[in-house]
Amino acid sequence: MIGLKNMKFKFNDTDPIYLQVANQIEDAIFNGSFLEEEQIPSTTEISKNFHINPATVLKGMNILVNKSLIYKKRGLGMFVSKGAREIIIEHRKELFYDQFVTDFVREAKNLHISEANLLDLIKRGYNK
């Protein structure tokens, strides 16, 4: 069982809490804090530690169940699905353009950075 110490929940004011719960657990799976086939903290544990209504935590977990990232073992609790990390990586690749590239290019344009200049900057970042 993974301790809650490995969970570094950072909450913001803008997104609904159940989404933030789902996102934080997903992040923990993505960065390897929660390994595949390992148990994740229970609804009650998360609820107690972060002072969130258990129904809200459960709603967040159900999002991950529906994405097949976690599954329930009867009488034991929630476990990370096999292949969960791969699913997350694939999904994030799809979102990469919308979430990062669009913003990135818009800001570059606001700063009058040319396309060639921008490509140079990306190369610089890669070679760091």
Place this chain on the structure above:
Amino acid sequence: MSELKLEQINKSFGKKTILSNINLSFSENKIYGLLGRNGAGKSTLLNIIVNRIFADSGMVRIDGENINDNDRKLDLMYLMSEVDLYANGDKLSKILENTEKLYGGFNWELSEKLAKKFEINLDQKYGKLSTGYHSIFKLIIALCVPVKFVILDEPILGLDANHRDLFYSELLQSYSDNPRTFIISTHLIEEVTNIISDVVILDNSRILLAAPVEEILDQAYGIVGPQNEVDDYTKGLNIIGTDKMGNLKTTYVYGNLNDNPVPDTVQISNLDLQKLFVLLTSKNGGNN
């Protein structure tokens, strides 16, 4: 299903109206936050619910039955409040025993666990406790009595940050182990925002809002940008307040946004419950 219903409750003290036409319902196994400014009528409302004081008119029902003088229904509720019901000379352990007799049950295992966690010695007398420990002792009772409705009026009065933290955790543990309805009145809105599932806002003796927290926050927005563009965009919306810094304006909106395109220079974000509460309940509508 246990449902607690308030129907057309009115209450005045002398010429002063405290509660005006209150209609509310509390459903089973939810955690409600009762919010209101000082003097809004929260404590009066909670005392009417448990029949400690009487409404001038209206009715409180549990599962359709009037609770007035109805011991079977009154035993389903416990109100923890600032009012001290215990004699200073009474030993804490004795008070717990009497509580068990009164309510026909008591969770001794939990009370021992909580006494240990809060470091409270049950062999001492009630009068020896500090303000904070008075609250803690009453909270222990509230969590250990076998009721369907646990009503907490300013439960964290005098508790330091560590004890508040511990209390919220233990409240949620107890709720998970034994789901029941909680009604919590508090001024520390930020601390309970995520704990409560539903909120009731009392303002000027009336119910201003009663709905799930998620639903409320979903339609509370702060719209920031250059004054002209913000004003254009928010025309016709339900504006509940504004802030200005130079030409940068924030307009707060409660309700649906329109389908107009959002200008590039304008940013929309959601409000938190405390900010929304302040805007809705301040006399000047939050205008600076």
